[in-house]
Amino acid sequence: MPLSDVAVRAVSGPNSRHAALLEDAFHVLIETPGGGVTIKGDARARAGVKRAIETLAQRAEAGAEVTEADVRASAAAARAGESVAHGVLPVGRRGPIVPKTSAQARYLEMLEQHELTFGIGPAGTGKTFLAAAYGATLLLKGAVDRLVITRPAVEAGERLGFLPGDLTEKVDPYLIPIWAALDEILGAEAVRRRRDKGEIEVAPVAFMRGRTLSHSFVIVDEAQNLSRLQMKMVLTRLGEGARMVVTGDPSQVDLVNPRDSGLSHAVGILTNVKGVAVARFEAADVVRHKLVERIVRAYDADLAAKAKPE
Template identity: 45%
Template sequence: MGRQKAVIKARREARRLLRRDSRSHKQREEESVTSLVQMSGVESIGMARDSRDNSPIEARNAAQERYLKAIERKKLIFATGEAGCGKTFISAAKAAEALIHKDIERIIVTRPVLQADEDLGFLPGDIGEKFAPYFRPVYDILVRRLGASFMQYCLRPEIGKVEIAPFAYMRGRTFENAVVILDEAQNVTASQMKMFLTRLGENVTVIVNGDITQCDLPAGVFSGLEDALRRFSDDEMVSVIRFTKEDCVRSDLCQRALNAYA
C-alpha cells in the first residue's frame, strides 16, 4: 500500500508540474505577442480608442470646390498646381471617407520615389522602410482621418485595406474597388503614365496629383503629368483641375513664397 500511495502522489505531482509549465508557457506566449504588438504599433481593433478626425471636408476656394465635386462624381481626376493648394490632403481625406463608408475595399497610394529610376537599393531596411519617408505626407492624413490603430490594421499585409507601394510596383496590376492616389505625378514619364492609367478596372477612382513646375525628371525627359494634361479634358468620366498660386491655403507665408518665385 505504501508503494501504491507513493505512485499516486508522484502522478499528482507530475500533473501539477505539467499544469504549471503549461500556464507558464501560455503566459510567455502572451507576453511575446504583446511585445510584438507594442513594437509594431498595432492595436487590437476591438481595443482601439483612437480619436478620429470626422470634421467635414470642405472647400476653401472655388478650385477646391471643383476638385471635391470631381472626386465624388468622376473616375479619373488630374489635379495640378502650386504647393499648398490642398491636393494631397483632399484626395487622402476623401479616400479615407470612402473606406470608412465601405464604398470601396481599399486605398492604394503610390508615388515616384527617386526621380524616374526609383533606385531604392542603397537605402536601409525593407521596401516599406525605404519608401516610408516619401509616403509620410499622405500617411499623416490617413492616420488623422482613419485613426492610428485602424490605420495600422489596414496596413497589415493580410488585411490590405491600405496599400503603399512605389510607382515601379504598379506594372501588371489591375485596380478594382479602390481609390488610387498617384502623388507627385510630375515625376513619372509619359510611358509610365500610360502604364499606370491602363491599370484601371471596375469601381475605381483614380486621383493623379502633381505640380508640373516642380518636375525632377532629367533634362529632356517629358513629364507624364504634363503629357496627360494635353491628352485629357473634362468629360463624363474625367476631370482636370488646375490650381493657381492664388489657391494656396497652407499659410500666408507659403502664399508669399509662391508669389516671390512666380
C-alpha cells in the same frame, strides 16, 4: 447678422483673432454681442465680409474646425465674388472636412463625379490632403475595398532594392506627406490597423506594372515626376470599380529631363476624354501659411519674366 453661438465663436476666433483678420481684409469693424455679429463700414465692405462670415458659419455649424487659414480663404473668395460650395467629408479627427476655397469645392465635386481626376497646382493648395480624405471616406463607407497610394521615388531612380526592410519600409520615406495626411484624417492607430489588413496599401510606381487595381481608390502623388511611359502605365492600371486621382505641380519637376514629365502631357491629351476631369489650383488657393502664397506668387512672377522674349 444673427448667428448661432458656435458660429459666433468661430467668427471671433481665439482672442478675437479671426475677427481681426476679417477687419483687416475688408476695412470694417466687427463686434460680436450676444446672439450675432455686427459690422460697421461702407456698404460694399459690409456685403463682402458678410459673405465671408456666412462661409465660416457654415463650416462651424457643419462641425468642421475653423482656422486662420479658413478665415483668409473665405475672405479671398468673398472679395473675388466667389462662393464656396459645402461638400462635407465626414472624416477627420477634428471634425468633418469641408473645402476651404471654391477651387477645393470644385475638386471634391470632380472626385465624386469622375473616374479619373487630375489635381494640378502649387504646394499648399490641399490637392493631396483632400484626395486622401475623399479616399478615406470611400474606404470607411465600403465603396472601395482598398486605398492604394503610389508616388515616384525619383531620388532612388525607382530602384528600391538596396534600401533596408520590406516593401512598405523601403517606400515610406517617399510617402511621408501621404501618411501624415491619413494620420490627421483617420488617426495613426486606425491607419496602422488598416495597413495591416491590406485596406491601405503602399504601391510604389516601380511595382505597379502588370497589376489591375479593382474596387480601389488610387492616389498618384507627385505625378510631375513620372515619365510619360510611367504615367501611361499607371493610368492603365484601373480596373472594375476603381477610381484614381493624380496630383502634382508641373513647375516642380525633378526628372533629369523635365520635358519627359508625363503629367502635363497626360493632362493635355486627356482633358476632353469622357470620365476625366482636371482641377487647376493657383497661388490664391494656397491654404497653408499665408507666406506660402506670397512665395508661390514670387516664383510664378520670376518664371513669367524669364519666359518673356528679350
